[in-house]
Amino acid sequence: MRLAGVVLAALAALVLQYFVLIRPWYETWGATAAEALRDLPGDELIPDAADVETRGIAIRATPQALWPWIAQLGQERAGLYSYRWLENLLGAEMPSSTHLLGLPDPRPGDRFWIYPRNKARGLGYALYAVVDPGRALVLQGHGAEVPGLFGELWPGGTWAFVLEPQPDGTTRLLVRHRRGEQKGGSGPLASLYRALLFDPVQFAMERKLLLTVKVLAEGRPPPPAWADVAEVVLWLATAACGLAAAAAVLLRRATFWRPLAAGTVALFVLTLLFFARPPLLVAVVLVVGLRWVLAWGLKGEPGSVARPAS
Numbered sequence: 001m002r003l004a005g006v007v008l009a010a011l012a013a014l015v016l017q018y019f020v021l022i023r024p025w026y027e028t029w030g031a032t033a034a035e036a037l038r039d040l041p042g043d044e045l046i047p048d049a050a051d052v053e054t055r056g057i058a059i060r061a062t063p064q065a066l067w068p069w070i071a072q073l074g075q076e077r078a079g080l081y082s083y084r085w086l087e088n089l090l091g092a093e094m095p096s097s098t099h100l101l102g103l104p105d106p107r108p109g110d111r112f113w114i115y116p117r118n119k120a121r122g123l124g125y126a127l128y129a130v131v132d133p134g135r136a137l138v139l140q141g142h143g144a145e146v147p148g149l150f151g152e153l154w155p156g157g158t159w160a161f162v163l164e165p166q167p168d169g170t171t172r173l174l175v176r177h178r179r180g181e182q183k184g185g186s187g188p189l190a191s192l193y194r195a196l197l198f199d200p201v202q203f204a205m206e207r208k209l210l211l212t213v214k215v216l217a218e219g220r221p222p223p224p225a226w227a228d229v230a231e232v233v234l235w236l237a238t239a240a241c242g243l244a245a246a247a248a249v250l251l252r253r254a255t256f257w258r259p260l261a262a263g264t265v266a267l268f269v270l271t272l273l274f275f276a277r278p279p280l281l282v283a284v285v286l287v288v289g290l291r292w293v294l295a296w297g298l299k300g301e302p303g304s305v306a307r308p309a310s
Contacts, residue, residue, distance in 0.1 A: 014267065018196075019195075022271065022275060023195070023199075025275075026199075026200070026203045026275060027053045027054075027199075027203075028053070028054055028055065029055045029056075029203065029207060030055050030056040030057050030210070031054045031055050031056035031174065032056070035054060035056055035172070035174055036054040040054075040136075040160055040162050040174060040176050041130055041132065041135070041136035041138055041160060041162055042129065042130055042136065042138035042140075042158045042160035042162075042176065042178070043158075043160075043176070043178065045129055045138070045140055045158050045178075046157065046158055046178045046179075046180050049157075049178035049179055049180065050179050050180060051177070051178070051179040052176065052177065052178050052179075053176065053177040054174060054175070054176045054177075055174070055175045055176075055203075055206065055207070055210065056172055056173065056174045056175070057172075057173050057210045057211070057213075057214055058166070058170050058171070058172055058173075058214075059170060059171050059172075059173055059213070059214045059217050059218065060169075060170050060217075060218050061170070061171055061217040061218060062165065062169065062171060063134045063135065063163040063164075063165050063171050064134050065217060066163055066171050066173065066213070066217045067133055067134045067163065068100050069100070069213050069216055069217050070137055070161050070163070070173075070213070071103070071105050071106065071131075071133070071137065072097070072100065072101055072103050073112075073137075073161075074106075074112050074113055074114075075092060075093070075094055075095070075113040075114055075115060075116065075124075076113045076117075077095075077101070077103055078095060078097035078101055078103075079094045079095045079096050079097055080094060080114075080205070080209055081208070081209045081212035081213055081216070082205045082206070082208040082209045082212070083204075083205060083208055083228050083231075083232060084096050084225070084228070085225065085228065085229055085232075086228075086232055087205075091115070091116070091119060092114070092115055092116070093116050096225075098216060098221075098222055099216075105131060105133055106128045106131055106137075107128065107131060108128050108129060108130065108131050109127060109128065110127070110128045111125040111126075111127060111128075112125055112126045112127065112128055112139050113125045114126065123142075125142065126139040126140060126141055126142060126159065127139065127140050127141075127142050129158065130160075134163065135162070135163055136160060136161065136162045136163065137160070137161045138158055138159070138160040138161075139158065139159040139160070140157070140158050140159075141157045141158070141180075157177060157178055157179040157180055158176070158177070158178045159175070159176075159177055160174075160175065160176045160177075160178075161173065161174075161175055162174040162175075162176070173210065173213065173214075175206060175210065200274065200275075204274065207277075208228075227280060230280060231273075231277075231280065231283070234273055234283050234284065234287050235270065235273055235274055237287055238266055238269050238270040238273060238287055238290060239266075239270055241262075241266045241287075241290050241291065241294045242263050242266035242267055242270060244294060244298070245259045245260070245262040245263030245266055245294060245297055245298075246259075246263050248262075248263075248297065248298055249263060258296065258297045258298075258299070259297040259298060260297075261293075261297060262293050262294050262296065262297025262298070263297070265290060265293050266290055266293075266294070269286050269287070269290050272286065273286065273287075
């Protein structure tokens with residue numbers, strides 16, 4: 001009972017922190033309060049959205065210079081400027097382009113491919129709903145019900161890229177998601193999956209997109225591909241440490257507090273790496289330090305079932 005009570009209390013504190021502090025922060029990452037509340041192009045397509053997210057970034061380029069980088073987004077165009085190797089692990093076959101391809105602007109009604117057209121039953125696309133060169137590009141879900149992890153997930157929604165010129169010559173690039181009513185998969189498991197896994201991963205991929213667009217539009221070289229791989233590997237290594245600590249908590253009796261403390265540190269480090277994105281060297285130091293904490297947490301003691309870490 002003591003173990004169950006401590007674990008439940010720790011989980012309750014973590015859930016409260018996530019839903020009260022972290023989730024509202026990343027839903028409006030980079031956007032001002034006024035930008036998050038203001039009407040943007042594409043809002044009229046889903047007037048009564050069940051969920052709205054708005055993110056933004058300032059870019060030292062005019063809307064006309066920035067527009068081609070946005071217009072060439074897509075699986076069959078220049079890619080999504082995100083963690084390409086991770087996308088391709090999932091079969092996306094995403095191209096990579098760090099220069100303008102000179103492609104013509106898409107047209108309303110064209111398909112914006114996110115996944116190869118010969119996979120996923122040909123449903124891996126959205127539709128260009130609004131194409132206003134130099135001002136806005138809005139994508140809309142095509143309405144087909146795609147099977148998800150917990151039943152049919154809702155496809156209805158818009159993904160808008162809005163370019164707003166500023167008096168100092170820069171451009172605010174705003175990205176807005178509006179989701180319609182769920183078509184299924186609306187139980188507690190589906191809600192938890194979306195809140196704890198799908199939405200954070202979507203945020204990480206979109207943040208990477210915005211940061212890459214900023215670098216490219218400003219004429220700076222993007223980070224090397226190995227740095228992106230290292231960043232995700234460090235996330236996974238931290239998550240593995242946390243899972244090892246959680247398993248040890250369930251196996252321990254009188255000494256469960258040690259792996260519980262190590263697991264708490266692992267979760268804190270994962271939150272820091274994933275959401276704050278410190279410099280890569282700092283991230284490496286944090287993960288190395290976490291490995292030491294995990295070894296301490298799993299250290300065997302007389303009468304415990306754990307063995308010393310190798």
